[in-house]
Amino acid sequence: MTNRKNVEKKITKKADKEDSRARSSSSSLFSTPEGWLEIGTIVAPQGLDGQMRVYPDTDFPERFEVPGIRWLLRPEQTEPKTVELLSGRYIPGKNLYIIELEGVEDRNQAEELRGCKLMVQQSDRPQLGEDEYHVIDLVGLPVFIQESGELLGSVVDILPAGHDLLEVQLHQEGQLGEKSQKNILIPFVKAIVPVVDLAAGRIEITPPDGLLEL
DSSP: OOOGGGBBOEEEOBOTTOOOOOOOOOOOSSOOOTTEEEEEEEEEEETTTTEEEEEEOBSOTHHHHSOEEEEEEOTTOSSOEEEEEEEEEEETTTTEEEEEETTOOSHHHHHHTTTOEEEEEGGGOOOOOTTEEEHHHHTTOEEEETTTOOEEEEEEEEEOSSSOEEEEEEEEEOGGGOEEEEEEEEEOBTTTOOEEETTTTEEEEOOOTTTTOO
16 A cells, blocks of 8 residues: 555644544555655546546645646656646546646557656645644654653654544563564544644643553
């Protein structure tokens, strides 16, 4: 599966008992170049006039609905190339966009782009609202227990569920001094994750009884 830290996803810290939208990411046969984010994968032609179906890996619909410059990464390439998005529309119920790209005028040309990735630069990420965070900014942050100040571990992934979940890798000393690594899932809700300090590079949690028991 695509590493979520390399796609343009956001995560919202919800109030307790408020559901968040589940999201998934597309599979990838090649790695994302440094400094870039995947926003979608071309999965099939649409019709005969060069339109394409795109599976989105972004939470920002303007990436496919607002014309302008995007970047295209082919499986055999290591750097994306510029491409002009002419138009795009969302298909309700299918989680797909239908797009038109400059220079793609028939089904054969669209078919040649099957499996290609659409990209944006990391520096071009949209501004977010209160309690919203880019996934890429959370992965790698250390997680502390607020009451004791103890370092629990670090975020290694974000998993979509009823509430988004922080997957935290714990660092514990095993037998013979060897480090054993275990992961725990922490609901990303205000009652449990009251502090996300990107400037300081830390997350603080107030886990309820039983959450940290393995």
